[in-house]
Amino acid sequence: MIVEYIRYRIAEPQRAAFEQAYLRAAGPLGAAEQCVDYELARCTEDPAAYVLRIRWTSAEDHLGGFRKGEHFAAFFAEIKPYVEAIEEMRHYEVTAVEGKGGSTPTLYEWAGGAAAFDRLFSRFYERVAEDEILAPVFAGMDPHHAEHVAAWLGEVFGGPARYSTELGGHRHMASRHLGRGVTEQQRSRWVALLLDTADQVGLPADPEFRGVLAYYLEWGTRMALIYSGPNPPPLPETPMPRWDWGITPPYRG
Numbered sequence: 001m002i003v004e005y006i007r008y009r010i011a012e013p014q015r016a017a018f019e020q021a022y023l024r025a026a027g028p029l030g031a032a033e034q035c036v037d038y039e040l041a042r043c044t045e046d047p048a049a050y051v052l053r054i055r056w057t058s059a060e061d062h063l064g065g066f067r068k069g070e071h072f073a074a075f076f077a078e079i080k081p082y083v084e085a086i087e088e089m090r091h092y093e094v095t096a097v098e099g100k101g102g103s104t105p106t107l108y109e110w111a112g113g114a115a116a117f118d119r120l121f122s123r124f125y126e127r128v129a130e131d132e133i134l135a136p137v138f139a140g141m142d143p144h145h146a147e148h149v150a151a152w153l154g155e156v157f158g159g160p161a162r163y164s165t166e167l168g169g170h171r172h173m174a175s176r177h178l179g180r181g182v183t184e185q186q187r188s189r190w191v192a193l194l195l196d197t198a199d200q201v202g203l204p205a206d207p208e209f210r211g212v213l214a215y216y217l218e219w220g221t222r223m224a225l226i227y228s229g230p231n232p233p234p235l236p237e238t239p240m241p242r243w244d245w246g247i248t249p250p251y252r253g
């Protein structure tokens with residue numbers, strides 16, 4: 001991913017036409033498979049100053065793909081009159097300094113922090129031990145298993161990086177499922193029992209949180225099934241997944 005910044009200086013008489021032109025240019029720009037997203041911002045202190053920010057899948061995709069592709073002509077036809085007004089047009093690499101602010105609580109905070117995840121998984125594995133479908137799968141389980149899975153989900157939901165720094169990280173977690181031959185029946189029972197336990201231990205029941213929780217559990221258990229099966233993919237060397245609210249941010253009415 002690469003970020004392109006284009007800075008314009010547009011005098012007052014042309015501003016409305018300039019923004020209208022970009023509204024039309026946004027059609028072909030947004031249709032391009034090389035374009036991740038884009039925004040045009042106007043400076044509040046100096047309204048002649050505009051910055052167009054476009055995230056491209058890569059600089060090569062931008063220059064070789066988009067510029068030579070089917071959408072460029074329609075895009076450029078709209079913005080051509082303003083090329084002279086460009087003050088800067090360059091690609092930037094995002095550094096390690098990036099992140100989210102505190103305007104939206106993390107899923108971890110919303111759930112109730114470490115105590116909530118510990119409560120969820122300690123109760124869950126008590127119930128697993130009494131469940132005829134799941135008990136055999138976890139018969140030889142590590143005594144710290146519930147605590148480790150709580151640390152995993154806490155980190156994935158935006159909490160402290162304990163699983164990746166102290167407990168082996170993404171690769172280790174995936175490796176713990178290798179060769180276990182988890183069945184679809186076991187997987188779906190795991191999900192159903194965990195969601196029911198979330199009710200039992202009083203995790204937030206709002207649609208947004210529960211929607212994301214169910215989304216994560218469906219994804220995670222299907223990944224566990226794949227890793228436990230006969231042809232597992234290579235173990236992940238990537239950082240742990242980080243889950244977010246996606247298109248359903250928390251409702252605070």
Ligand code: HEM
Nearest residue numbers: 141142145148149152173176182186187190217220221224
């Ligand atoms: C979202 C879904 C899942 C998550 C987040 C998850 C998480 C984990 C983690 C973090 C570990 C390693 C614990 C450690 O570091 O000691 C683990 C191990 C294990 N998982 Fe999962 N898992 C999921 C789904 C499943 C499913 C569906 C099954 C089977 C029905 C399963 C069976 C096991 C077993 C048997 C182990 C080894 C337990 C032990 O000996 O300690 N997992 N899981």
